[in-house]
Amino acid sequence: MTSPQIGGPNTGPWWVPASRNGKANFITRANAILLAFVAGLVGAIFGASSSGSLFGQSINLSRVTNSVERAPGSVADLAQRVIPSVVSIEASSKDGGSTGTGFVIESNGYILTNNHVIAEAATNNGDIDVTLNNGQKYVAKIIGRDASYDLAVIKIATTGLTALQLGDSDKVAVGDSVIAIGSPLGLSGTVTLGIISAKDRAVTAGETGSDNSFINALQTDAAINPGNSGGPLIDSTGAVIGVNSAIATLGSSFGSQSGSIGLGFAIPINQARKTADQLIKNGKATYPVLGVSIDMKFEGDGARIAANDKAILPGGPAAKAGLKAGDLITKFDGRTIKTSEELIVAIRSKSVGDKVQLTYIRNDVTATTTVTLTAGK
Numbered sequence: 001m002t003s004p005q006i007g008g009p010n011t012g013p014w015w016v017p018a019s020r021n022g023k024a025n026f027i028t029r030a031n032a033i034l035l036a037f038v039a040g041l042v043g044a045i046f047g048a049s050s051s052g053s054l055f056g057q058s059i060n061l062s063r064v065t066n067s068v069e070r071a072p073g074s075v076a077d078l079a080q081r082v083i084p085s086v087v088s089i090e091a092s093s094k095d096g097g098s099t100g101t102g103f104v105i106e107s108n109g110y111i112l113t114n115n116h117v118i119a120e121a122a123t124n125n126g127d128i129d130v131t132l133n134n135g136q137k138y139v140a141k142i143i144g145r146d147a148s149y150d151l152a153v154i155k156i157a158t159t160g161l162t163a164l165q166l167g168d169s170d171k172v173a174v175g176d177s178v179i180a181i182g183s184p185l186g187l188s189g190t191v192t193l194g195i196i197s198a199k200d201r202a203v204t205a206g207e208t209g210s211d212n213s214f215i216n217a218l219q220t221d222a223a224i225n226p227g228n229s230g231g232p233l234i235d236s237t238g239a240v241i242g243v244n245s246a247i248a249t250l251g252s253s254f255g256s257q258s259g260s261i262g263l264g265f266a267i268p269i270n271q272a273r274k275t276a277d278q279l280i281k282n283g284k285a286t287y288p289v290l291g292v293s294i295d296m297k298f299e300g301d302g303a304r305i306a307a308n309d310k311a312i313l314p315g316g317p318a319a320k321a322g323l324k325a326g327d328l329i330t331k332f333d334g335r336t337i338k339t340s341e342e343l344i345v346a347i348r349s350k351s352v353g354d355k356v357q358l359t360y361i362r363n364d365v366t367a368t369t370t371v372t373l374t375a376g377k
Contacts, residue, residue: 078179078238079191084133085164086231087111088183089140089154091118093126101182101231102130102154103240104161105276112276113230114245115145115152115213122152130156133189144279148287148348148376150213150245151272153279164232167239169268172196172218180222180244180264182231194222194264200349202341203246203265216345217265218242224264233266242266271349288352288373291316292323294340302330302361303343321369323360330366331359347373 070076085104089111091097100117104110111130121128128140138156145152176196184190198219220233224247233242248263278285291313298304304326305311305318311325312318329337332346333356350356352375359368 073236075179075191075193078234078236079181081238082164082179082181082232082234083189083191085162086133086181086189088131088186088188089113089117089230090129090131091121091126092129093121093124095124096120097126099183099186099227100229101227101244103181103230103232104163105153105166106280107161107163108159109156109161110143110280111140111154111156112243112272113152113154114243115147115150117230118142118145118152118154119147128154130154131188132161144283144285146275146279146285146287147213149267149271149275149285150215151243151267151275151279151285153276164234165237165239166269166273167235167237167241169218169241169270172199172235172241172268174198177236178220178222178241179234180220180224180228180231180266181234182224182228182244184223184225184227186227190228192223194220194262197221197263200335200345201265202339202345204341214341214344214348215245215265215267216271216349217246218268220264220266221262222264223262228264241269243269243272268349274351286352286375287348288350288354289313289317289376290343290347290371290373291318294343296340298340300328301338302328303337303340304328317371317374321358321371323358323369323371324362326362328361329358330361331357333357 087102087104089100089102091100098117098120100113102111102113102117105112118128120126122142122145128142130138130140132138138158140154140156143153143155174196178194178196180192180194182190196218201217201219203215203217204213218233218241222233224244226247228244229246231244232240233244235241244264244266246265248261248265275285293306293308293311295304295306305323305328307326309325312323329343331337332343333350335346337343337346350373352373355370355372357368358371359366
């Protein structure tokens with residue numbers, strides 16, 4: 001049995017373009033050549049000009065270009081401007097490692113990130129590697145870190161970097177558009193879009209409970225995942241308004257989901273800027289205290305001062321203001337306090353030396369007093 005010769009006599013059609021009613025429609029070689037000639041003629045006529053006439057009919061053809069205009073202030077424009085100043089961080093030690101994000105705050109190599117990103121390497125004398133968006137890699141040194149605010153400043157040996165503009169987180173409003181940039185799961189330069197969902201959220205950040213990192217957080221629905229920690233949250237002008245630090249997850253009882261569920265939290269940049277300045281200048285940061293021990297097991301509304309002899313620091317702000325063990329604090333500087341955590345973050349959102357009005361209940365009697373916050377030790 002001989003094999004058929006393609007294109008030889010009686011080999012049948014060489015093109016089967018479609019099927020109709022279950023039967024193939026065949027086109028002979030002669031007809032195919034004729035169709036090709038007609039198609040070429042029509043293409044030449046159309047290609048000669050974007051307007052003119054064809055067989056007596058007026059035609060107008062639109063031209064398509066590959067140029068895409070991105071308006072200033074668009075998400076794409078902001079991302080292109082900010083991403084070069086965002087870095088990926090890999091911290092490692094003999095006991096393990098962690099990854100995160102940071103961003104340039106001074107052109108001579110100063111980078112702001114979360115303390116929990118580099119804490120293990122810092123504690124165990126490990127290494128901190130920084131990768132710029134262009135792929136350049138550096139070994140970083142720690143300038144200072146503070147677990148109370150979950151912030152750290154590291155430095156790489158280079159100059160000429162572009163520092164990001166820092167905004168004003170006090171002017172942020174719920175509903176404002178924001179963009180989160182970072183390296184979730186090691187995927188550097190990842191951009192997600194969302195809004196400010198809430199302000200003044202009492203959030204505990206950090207890898208372990210011993211960090212005691214209470215932040216007066218901005219809440220956003222921009223997708224934040226593990227690895228985003230330390231990255232910038234920017235507003236519609238490209239200014240940094242927060243440092244992405246924590247996410248809420250559904251936990252193991254909800255199918256072990258640990259990714260973003262639309263509840264991300266960022267340290268307000270006004271607090272982060274103040275702490276970063278202190279870390280750069282002094283290697284450490286101070287934070288304000290009220291001078292009381294709070295009963296963290298109290299489940300009612302407000303924050304209760306512990307009912308023991310050591311609850312009030314002798315000579316501290318609370319003692320000078322007349323507060324006593326067992327007092328229930330309900331307002332702090334006009335802000336309603338519902339939980340112990342809310343009081344802690346409200347205090348830490350202030351500065352050393354600030355005077356605040358405090359409302360409390362003692363023996364079912366409501367009273368107010370003024371407290372001058374001092375530096376914690």
